[in-house]
Amino acid sequence: MHLSVSFRILGILLMLFSSTMLVPLVLALLNDDNTANGFLMALAITFFSGLAIWVPVMNAKHELRIRDGFLITSLFWSVLGLFGALPFALTDSLQLSTTEAIFESISGLTTTGATVIVGLDTLPQSILIYRQLLQWMGGIGIIVVAVAVLPMLGIGGMQLYKAETPGPSKDSKLTPRITETAKALATVYISLTIVCALCYWAAGMTGFDAIAHSLSTVAIGGFSTHDASMGYFESNTILMICSLFMYISAINFGLHFIFWRRRSIAPYRKDSETRFFSSVLLICVATTCAYLIISETLVASDAVVHGIFQAISITTTTGFATQDFAHWPSFLPVMLLMFSFMGGCVGSTGGGMKAMRLMLIYKQGVREMKQLIHPNAIIPLKVGRRRVEASVVSAVWSFFAVYTTSFITIMLLLMATGLDFTTAFSAVAAAINNLGPGLGEVAANYSSISDTAKAILCFTMLLGRLEVFTLLVLFTPMFWRV
Numbered sequence: 001m002h003l004s005v006s007f008r009i010l011g012i013l014l015m016l017f018s019s020t021m022l023v024p025l026v027l028a029l030l031n032d033d034n035t036a037n038g039f040l041m042a043l044a045i046t047f048f049s050g051l052a053i054w055v056p057v058m059n060a061k062h063e064l065r066i067r068d069g070f071l072i073t074s075l076f077w078s079v080l081g082l083f084g085a086l087p088f089a090l091t092d093s094l095q096l097s098t099t100e101a102i103f104e105s106i107s108g109l110t111t112t113g114a115t116v117i118v119g120l121d122t123l124p125q126s127i128l129i130y131r132q133l134l135q136w137m138g139g140i141g142i143i144v145v146a147v148a149v150l151p152m153l154g155i156g157g158m159q160l161y162k163a164e165t166p167g168p169s170k171d172s173k174l175t176p177r178i179t180e181t182a183k184a185l186a187t188v189y190i191s192l193t194i195v196c197a198l199c200y201w202a203a204g205m206t207g208f209d210a211i212a213h214s215l216s217t218v219a220i221g222g223f224s225t226h227d228a229s230m231g232y233f234e235s236n237t238i239l240m241i242c243s244l245f246m247y248i249s250a251i252n253f254g255l256h257f258i259f260w261r262r263r264s265i266a267p268y269r270k271d272s273e274t275r276f277f278s279s280v281l282l283i284c285v286a287t288t289c290a291y292l293i294i295s296e297t298l299v300a301s302d303a304v305v306h307g308i309f310q311a312i313s314i315t316t317t318t319g320f321a322t323q324d325f326a327h328w329p330s331f332l333p334v335m336l337l338m339f340s341f342m343g344g345c346v347g348s349t350g351g352g353m354k355a356m357r358l359m360l361i362y363k364q365g366v367r368e369m370k371q372l373i374h375p376n377a378i379i380p381l382k383v384g385r386r387r388v389e390a391s392v393v394s395a396v397w398s399f400f401a402v403y404t405t406s407f408i409t410i411m412l413l414l415m416a417t418g419l420d421f422t423t424a425f426s427a428v429a430a431a432i433n434n435l436g437p438g439l440g441e442v443a444a445n446y447s448s449i450s451d452t453a454k455a456i457l458c459f460t461m462l463l464g465r466l467e468v469f470t471l472l473v474l475f476t477p478m479f480w481r482v
Contacts, residue, residue: 023133027126045083109135123225230320239309432460434465
């Protein structure tokens with residue numbers, strides 16, 4: 001492991017991240033909203049800290065190993081969360097503690113969407129757009145940006161790309177070079193954001209709201225510029241547009257690139273994970289709408305619109321809201337929370353365990369039942385036409401075991417801080433799945449829980465975003481052995 005190269009990359013990425021504060025700084029100056037000094041100080045601190053890390057190791061030249069990739073990925077997300085909190089901490093009008101500022105920053109970067117800020121409608125546009133930009137950057141993953149930039153600096157990036165996307169995936173490359181892969185994904189991501197913004201604007205949003213919400217929609221983030229979230233607009237058209245783009249963003253972006261290149265929907269139809277994800281989502285939507293109608297919670301027309309929107313929003317781990325779904329009949333909030341464990345597809349901006357893993361667990365379960373009936377039969381496990389190796393299935397079950405153990409441990413820690421079971425369970429689910437809204441005390445926001453609980457959830461959000469192993473591997477002695 002080469003720490004000098006790791007710190008060199010960290011310094012470069014930190015300097016690049018400081019540019020995120022330029023847009024809100026310009027808005028702050030134009031609107032004269034008393035946040036310019038905070039953004040200017042945050043930008044300077046972030047840039048010069050990155051410069052200070054980079055200069056001593058600027059000439060370090062070594063080939064990156066996979067352990068370097070894990071370290072840089074985890075270290076950068078942690079450090080970025082700290083520096084991303086500076087504008088929140090330095091804005092006096094927000095009155096956030098250090099822990100709350102870090103919580104808001106990490107929530108944005110991990111596209112969780114949980115917030116400790118109350119009164120979004122009265123916040124200056126500079127703060128609002130900064131929150132949205134954090135989610136947008138987190139959506140595609142800072143590491144993908146690094147993969148596109150670092151090869152031009154003479155540093156290989158494939159190890160970082162693998163560290164950002166552990167677990168089963170379709171292909172490690174879409175194009176022969178990882179740089180081109182990152183550029184292709186970025187092109188699709190930016191294009192979807194622009195189209196989404198134009199659709200929102202055409203449906204009646206202001207230009208600012210359209211841009212702001214497109215940033216968090218495509219990122220599957222859930223941050224809004226209004227306390228009422230998407231319910232503020234009172235438009236079924238906007239809700240359906242949002243539902244469509246949440247669904248699109250939860251599908252593997254590699255498929256979007258192939259669709260854009262071939263102009264054919266065949267890749268979607270042939271992809272097993274997309275079919276599985278769409279089927280599960282359809283079941284969730286149908287169940288939600290039907291139960292809202294049967295229980296007479298909403299009239300039929302509203303039940304269909306809000307049922308579709310809320311089911312897609314929670315299942316894809318976006319976290320937008322039109323109503324306080326926590327006050328729906330208890331069956332629905334709990335069911336939707338359970339569906340959020342699936343999240344999106346591998347290679348999407350969604351959180352959760354990913355549809356691919358759940359599909360393999362389901363297929364393995366079916367295979368085992370068949371094996372019980374026909375003990376002498378050889379029944380291979382396949383995804384599409386490809387046979388899945390036993391090592392992949394083992395890795396999926398290992399991930400599931402560690403994910404579940406982490407969930408239970410963190411839930412108990414939260415309960416030890418004084419939270420009730422419903423609040424603790426939903427808060428962990430919302431954080432580790434990068435969902436955002438929970439139940440109980442955290443149904444609306446997370447401002448009422450203790451700083452200790454917020455700190456625990458910060459770690460949980462990072463754990464979920466980095467898909468558990470990438471972060472936990474740093475705590476094992478074998479990782480640090482030479």
